[in-house]
Amino acid sequence: MTFRRTKIVATLGPASNSPEVLEQLIIAGLDVARLNFSHGTPDDHKARAALVRELAAKHGRHVALLGDLQGPKIRIAKFENKRIELKEGDLFRLSSSHSRTAGTQEVVGIDYPALIQDCDVGDELLLDDGRVVMRVELKGADELHCRVVIGGPLSDNKGINRRGGGLTAPALTDKDKADIKVAAEMELDYLAVSFPRDAADMDYARRLLTEAGGTAWLVAKIERAEAVADDEALDGLIRASDAVMVARGDLAVEIGDAELVGIQKKIIAHARRLNKAVITATQMMESMIHSPMPTRAEVSDVANAALDYTDAVMLSAESAAGEYPVEAVQAMARVCLGAEKHPTSKQSSHRLGRTFERCDESIALATMYTANHFPGVKAIISLTESGYSPLIMSRIRSSIPIFAFTPHREAQARVALFRGVYTVPFDPASLPANKVSQAAVDELLKRGVVEPGDWVILTKGDSYHGTGGTNTMKILHVGDPMV
Ligand code: G6P
CATH class of the missing domain: 3.40.1380.20 (Pyruvate kinase, C-terminal domain)
Structure with a gap:
């Protein structure tokens, strides 16, 4: 009998809400259902969770529920006409005093005033996951004057990162604190904290969850450059968590895509060494949002994580909003099983030469x-x-x-x-x-x-x-x- 060892986390959303699709996801091998608190109301999440538990029980399966807190993603506000087009060399301002609903070709509001203090002249800001890049040329009292380095379309509420990280937003927003209570009430099995900077952020989340009566295991999403700046920072964050997620979207934007794979391998190895579970996430089968088949590169990406002994691989928009959610889970299951036939090591040296404490x-x-x-x-x-x-x-x-x-x-x-x-x-x-x-x-x-x-x-x-x-x-x- 062959068991797939690498587990599959799939995000639920409009594409996977119906009982029919959800049931097929479970049959296809869903192990952990992710509820994204960035979208939907507590009632939406409760209804989804109840359905997952009911359908899993019907099939004699045990599917865990993972809540994912929105966290302090820093975003631009809205434009008068929803979107603009920026060209290389354009001047553009990010302003904490400008109207939040009336961005123009020259300026847009921001919902995080501390961005102005956090940034210095010369810093590079990455908007919309790095699709648009601008450099800070001048710092006013309430706005940053920037020069566009890479142009492109920019639309309402796109995220902002700084190259190299270091933005100071605390990990838990008021919304996150309210959602922690919802997570406790729902008896979620895992709760992911977005953008934790260090162990203290995880400790704080754990305190709030415990106070709310929750027993979920906490997952630190590794997505800030400072979390992977050195081994001490990374291991501190891992130790304060029960599991970690290689949250490749924001992490890649902050550290650059070239280093991402090396860092991913390091996070997986360190998490396992410190006795924690690890999820590899974001854009694993991105093309399957619109295609029934993954690309070779995506197959290779999923297989690579499985060969590195990640606990789980994760689907985001592919299963939440894509056209082929079931096929995406099936493809992941197939690729993981295939990769596991070729283990990169048969023997483990984990803890060999170490003393045991318990x-x-x-x-x-x-x-x-x-x-x-x-x-x-x-x-x-x-x-x-x-x-x-x-x-x-x-x-x-x-x-x-x-x-x-x-x-x-x-x-x-x-x-x-x-x-x-x-x-x-x-x-x-x-x-x-x-x-x-x-x-x-x-x-x-x-x-x-x-x-x-x-x-x-x-x-x-x-x-x-x-x-x-x-x-x-x-x-x-x-x-x-x-x-
Ligand atoms: C069960 C067994 C016990 C064992 C315990 C370990 O209760 O019946 O004999 O000591 O599990 O639980 P743990 O949470 O440490 O894996």
């Missing part, structure tokens, strides 16, 4: 070492409370599927993001202790994952509650009597 981590890593070196092992069963034990296991490169056996809805959904980890609902506490191993293996026999004669590794703790208690690894021979 008993459960020692068991998790011993399990993977054994699974990777003992031919005949077809599956790993991890009895888990929170999903932590399978997360640690899945940081090790392997082709053996890891099954998270848990009675808890949150953990069942959460592990949907982890590479090579699959959910089996299971409550060990409802069984006599000497029946647990057999009952767990029977679940895999029932699913056709193993057959008599195969080996299975099972991990658990002494008691059947409490996260962090794993202290046992059993090697089981399927078909033999088990206790």
Whole structure:
């Protein structure tokens, strides 16, 4: 039996709202549904979330829900006539005092007055993801006088970035704070924080989420140049998060596209090394917004991330607003499976030569070492409370599927993001202790994952509650009597 190890995150939107399309996305392999708080009302998101959970249950699947906060994207205001056309050499002003609805060929309002203080003469500003570039020539009290370096069309509410990053906007806006409460109410499984600058931004988001009663795991979107400026900054942000997203749109604009792939590989490696999950995102199959087939370059992009052991690859507009949302998920699934047939390494050196700090981590890593070196092992069963034990296991490169056996809805959904980890609902506490191993293996026999004669590794703790208690690894021979 072949399991796709790389998971698929797909953004929901107008193209994927109907129950029919959503059901097809789930059948095609959707693992995590992303709800983008930049669009839609809380009621829209609640309706979508309810539908995802209902349809996933109908198909016996466990699909996690990821809320994505809008964050402080800095934008220009609106134009009198919706759009203008700028030419190289034109003079153009960004003004915090100009009307927010009456931009002209010469000037447009901005909704973030601190941009003026943040910028200096000589800075390069990238508008609309870098499609239009201008250089600051003069700084007034409430406006920046710029010279257009790369011209093009500019329309209402396009984003502004500065080359090299460094704009000071705090990561959480009032809207984000309100949406954190919505996320808690919806019992979302993951919540992504946009434009975090450092660990403090993540800590603040975590405090607000906890206060609101939310249990979502927090995802830091890596999209500011300062977040990847050096290893210390990057690792600090990763450590403060439960997972990270390589948010390539804004990141590429700030650091330049030439360095993006190298930085992406680094973020994936660092996240895995620090025991966190990682999503590779943005424009992975962009042409599929209008085409039923990806380009070779897109296939290569998705495969590259899978070969680098990302936990998940993500679709944005392709599934939210494109013409072929289902085909896009199918294409991703196909490409990931294909890439996984050619692993770039069969053995993992993760944590080799390092000391372990925790008993459960020692068991998790011993399990993977054994699974990777003992031919005949077809599956790993991890009895888990929170999903932590399978997360640690899945940081090790392997082709053996890891099954998270848990009675808890949150953990069942959460592990949907982890590479090579699959959910089996299971409550060990409802069984006599000497029946647990057999009952767990029977679940895999029932699913056709193993057959008599195969080996299975099972991990658990002494008691059947409490996260962090794993202290046992059993090697089981399927078909033999088990206790
Ligand atoms: C389940 C098992 C316990 C184990 C725990 C680990 O509750 O029955 O024996 O100790 O999971 O949970 P964790 O959240 O650390 O993966």
